[in-house]
Amino acid sequence: MIDSYLSRTRIAYFSMEIALRSEMRTYSGGLGVLAGDTVRSAADLEMPMVFVTLASRQGYLRQEIDAKGQQIDHADPWEPDDWATPLPDAMAVTIEGRNVWVRPWLYEWVSPRGYKVPVIMLDTHVDENDLHDRGITHRLYGGDDxxxxxxxxxxxxxGEQVLRALGFKIETYHLNEGHAALLPLALLRRGDDIEAVRRRCVFTTHTPVEAGHDRFSYEQVAHILGEFLDIDQIKALAGDDLLNMTRLALNLSSYVNGVSLRHAETTRQMFPGHRIHAVTNGVHARQWTHPAFARLFHDTAPDWDVRPEALARVIHLSDEAVWRAHEEAKGDLIALAQEAARQSLDPALPIIGFARRMTGYKRAGLLLSDWSRLMEIHHLFPFQIVMAGKAHPRDEGGKQLIHEITAQAHHARIPIAFIPNYQMDLAKIIVAGSDIWLNTPLPPLEASGTSGMKAALNGVLNFSTLDGWWLEGCEEGITGWGIGQEGSPDDHARILYDKLENTILPFYCKNRSGWIGMMKHAIAKIGPVFNTQRMMRAYASEAYLLHVKDATDQSLLTGE
Structure with missing residues (x-):
């Protein structure tokens, strides 16, 4: 089964999480969803790629909201053999002096034109391992350091050993975040010198938050990894005090990029002396477009799903057709709010949507920070709120934020629906059915953000902090609205309330034609640019082709 991929695959993409489908709990949030969209676009463009991730049999987190409004964490198990095929070539990795056997599973993503891209999932749940080691690949981001x-x-x-055992001859390794930064050390151990390793490695960093860069003590590294490499050599590459996975990847990659123009600037400041490129993230248009809009787009631009740049033609759609599609998407969200949150929403009133990982810098509570002011605005222009998001099991601040939001939802006169257990299928409904997409991270801590791109594909207007991708996508009053053109972050709540009261909600209520015109501009301006087809072509031309020997294979760039 794997043999058909060996001769044509030259690029390997490593990511701790990849969101392929909701039933496969191999993702936690934005990083994994981006990786899943990357798989989809790689298949659409017929790129010579293989993807590597962990099986994560127990998933990341199934979120329950109890009667007190508090998050209860549960495992979220799934069975790889329901969706993937076990491969016979197991490999052993030495951990704490023991051989830990890794079994690969194969999942194949198939594009509408029939091109297949392999995803290899690594699993230590095998009889050859002791009980402790069988659980290493169970819980995504679980456990201690x-x-x-x-x-x-x-x-x-x-992952590098498994690909080699399966027969892949990889020329370029793409490390999606620092979790895979030990891969270049495996190449060094095989005899490549540092410059040769750098030429083969591409690194994408997603984290502008200092605490988000994984660090491990060298004592712990020596205990767990053993004599895999000389610790002194690793210190020269990863830092003297702690093994910094981001710094290790930076020093062993020839091409490094942030995931927006702003994020690249932030990363250069965090790691001076490194050349940091910018490839702004995107989303997979077909994956995140509501069926009602997909039908509409197909009638206007039949190739929009593989060539999202064709969405520029949406500007010529009739207002009536766009609004009918939006009403269908909104109806699905209203049904979800009733079923999942027992909250009745009015289709005639605007819905403000907010769905993010619940952690401090995302500022999910900013909209609700001045309740009296929010009630005054609601009295003038009634609106509704839909929110969703999980807090990491160890993020007590994020859990407290969820508790505060759900408490307000229970007692408020403003309809607020908190949708529990946010995941891919729910995200597709929420981003498509909202009227206004709110995103309020504290600058410059939003590396990119992609939920607003998904919303825009469905004509939902962004109202977001000017950070990450929205600095590039915001055309004030045309594609949406920004928060933060003036003043400091302390002013963001005031700006948010002022724009809601004086600009956005009156516009929705009093100028339906103008609102629909903005919806069309959002689709036509954001959709053609902020998509993973464009993103992958950028990686192909700016990063991958640096390492590809046979540049005559135009499928890498054109998908033909």
Missing amino acids: AYRLKQEILLGIG
């Missing part, structure tokens, strides 16, 4: 380091050893070192 030692557990996390073992997972990153399996992804980077084990």
Whole structure:
């Protein structure tokens, strides 16, 4: 089964999480969803790629909201053999002096034109391992630092060994975030010198938050990894005090990029002396477009799903057709709010949508921070709120934020629906059915953000902090509205309330034609640019082709 991929595959993309479908709990949030959209576009463009991730049999987190409005964490198990095929070539990785066996599973993503892209999922749940080691690939981002380091050893070192055992001849390795930064060490161990390793590695960093860069003590690394490489050599590449996975990847990659123009600037400041490119993230248009809009787009631009640049033609659609599609998408969200949150919403009133990972810098509570002011605005222009998001099991601040939001939702006179257990299928409904998409991260901590891109594909207007991708996508009053053109972050709540009261909600209520015109501009201006087809072509031309020997294969760039 794997043989058909070996001769044509030259690029390997490593990511701790990849969101392929809701039933496969191999993702936690934006990083995994981006990786899943990357798989989809790689298949659409017929790129010579293989993807590597962990099986994560227990998933990341199934969120329950109890009667007190508090998040309860549960495992979210799934069975790989329901969706993937086990491969016979198991490999052993040495961890704490033991052989830990890794079994690969194959999942095949098939494009509408029939091109297949392989995804290899690594699994230590095999009889040859002791009970402790069988659980290393069970829980995504679970456990303590030692557990996390073992997972990153399996992804980077084990993943490279598995690809080699399966017969892949990889020329370029793409490390999606620092979790796979040990992979270049495996190449060094095989005899490549540092410059040769750098030429083969591409690194995308997603984290402008200092605490988000994984660090491990060298004592712990020596204990778990053993004599895989000389610790002194690793210190020269990853830092003297702690093994910084981001710094290691930076020093062992020839091409490094942030995921928006702003994020690249932030990363250059965090890691001076490194050349940091910018490839702004995108989303997979076909994946995130509501069926009603997909039908509409197909009638106007039949190739929009593989060539999202064709969405520029949407500007010529009739107002009536666009609004009918929006009403269908909004109806699905209203049904979801009733079923999942027992909250009745009015289709005639605007819905403000907010769905993000619940953590401090995302500022999910900013909209609700001045309740009296929000009630005054609601009295003038009634609106509704839909929110969703999970807090990491160890993020007590994020859990407290969820508790505060759900408490307000329970007692408020403003209809607020908090949708529990946010995941891919729910996200598709929420981003498509809202009227206004709110995003309020604290600048410059939003690396890119992609939920607003998904919303825009469905004509939902963004109202967001000017950070990440929205700095590039915002045309004030045309594609949406920005928060933060003036003043400091302390002014963001005031700006948010002022624009809601004086600009956005009156516009929705009093100028339906103008609102629909903005919806069309959002689709036609954002959709053709902020998509993973454009993103992958950028990686192909700016990063991958630096390492590809046979540049005559135009499928890498054109998908033909």
